[in-house]
Amino acid sequence: MTGVRGIVLDMEGVLHVDWSPIxxxxxxxxxxxxEGIEVGVLTNTTGKTRAAIAERLAGIGYELPVERITTAASAAxxxxxxxxxxxxxxAxxxxxxxxxxxxxxxxxDPGSAEVVLLGGPDESWTYRRLNAVFRTLLGGVPLVAMQRNRWWPTADGPALDAGMFVVGLSYAAATEPVVVGKPSTEIYRSACRLLEVDPAEAMMVGDDPESDLAPAAGIGMRTCLVRTGKGSSFGQVDVDLDLVDLAALPAALG
Ligand SMILES: [Mg+2]
Known part of the structure; x- marks a missing residue:
């Protein structure tokens, strides 16, 4: 496959499964x-810094420096x-x-804000703080969200993610939020800019055709599904490359 100058990799299910390298x-x-291809990583993470992610990846054998990593926080x-x-x-x-x-x-002070930014929720999101944000939004201030995931798995079981708050606050204040993380295309554009390649010259590699690859295709990136991680659970899909794992990519690109 010719003309691919940049490759953006999803992390979980492509590079590792629960931090065990694939x-x-x-x-x-x-x-x-x-081979001179610009390689970067894209993740919807909000709680970990890019430096912490680079360090963790280095610990399991990946040389992917911090300036090649795009998170929902850095894209926001x-x-x-x-x-x-x-x-x-x-924020x-x-x-x-x-x-x-x-x-x-x-x-x-939310009262003096011109933009409200939501990341990942934690116990500091009290009624008092959320209500102050709600009042700010009622005043016409725009709402930007790093992501709107439903939930994430923890050792204790599923935990409520930002989705409920993004949807709830925008419902209450009758406003339309801007979501930056996956599946919004913003984060894909951000990852391509980081690699200094045009989306048309870039390929997205992921293990989920819907949440990783469909938005990438939407901005003209080429798509590669790997059958590791979640990838093994999907039937036939419409992608440019359908590979058993990331190890097969260099040969497939020719
Ligand atoms: Mg994945």
Missing amino acids: PGSAAAVAELAA AEYLRSRQAGKRVY LVERGAVGELDGVELVD
């Missing part, structure tokens, strides 16, 4: 990079810097996400 994936990443920061430049932002986000908001003016 055999052959690290060698494939090294081989692609050695880029969205705010470019589309809401200079605006005062009230309801985890501590880890605050470190990704360089160049964004954060304020402590």
Whole structure:
């Protein structure tokens, strides 16, 4: 397959499963990079910094530096810097996400905010804070969300994610949120910009055709489904490449 200058990789199910590396994936990443292809990673994570992710990936054999990693938090920061430049932002986000908001003016008082930003929820999201955000939104201030996932698995069982809060606050304030993370195309554009490649010259590799690959195809990226992780649970799908694992990608690209 010709013309692919950049490759964006989903993490879970492509590089590792629960931080256990998938055999052959690290060698494939090294081989692609050695062939001069720009390789990056895209994840909907909001609570971990890109530096922490790079370190964790290095620990399981992946050489993917921090400046090649796009998270829902880093993509939201880029969205705010470019589309809401200079605006005062009230951020309801985890501590880890605050470190990704360089160049964004954060304020402590939701009443003085010009934009509200939601990340991943935790126990600090009290009724009092949510109600203050609600009042700000009622005043016409836009709502930007890093992601709107339904839930995530924890050792204790499923935990409520940001989706309920994004949907609930926008319902209550009758406003339409901007969601930056997957499945929004914003985060894919952000990942391509990081690699300095046009989406038409880039390929998205994921283990979920709907949440990883459909939005990528929507902005003109080529798509590669790997049958590791969740990938084994799907039937036949319409993608550019359908591979047993990431290790098969360098040969498939030719
Ligand atoms: Mg995945």
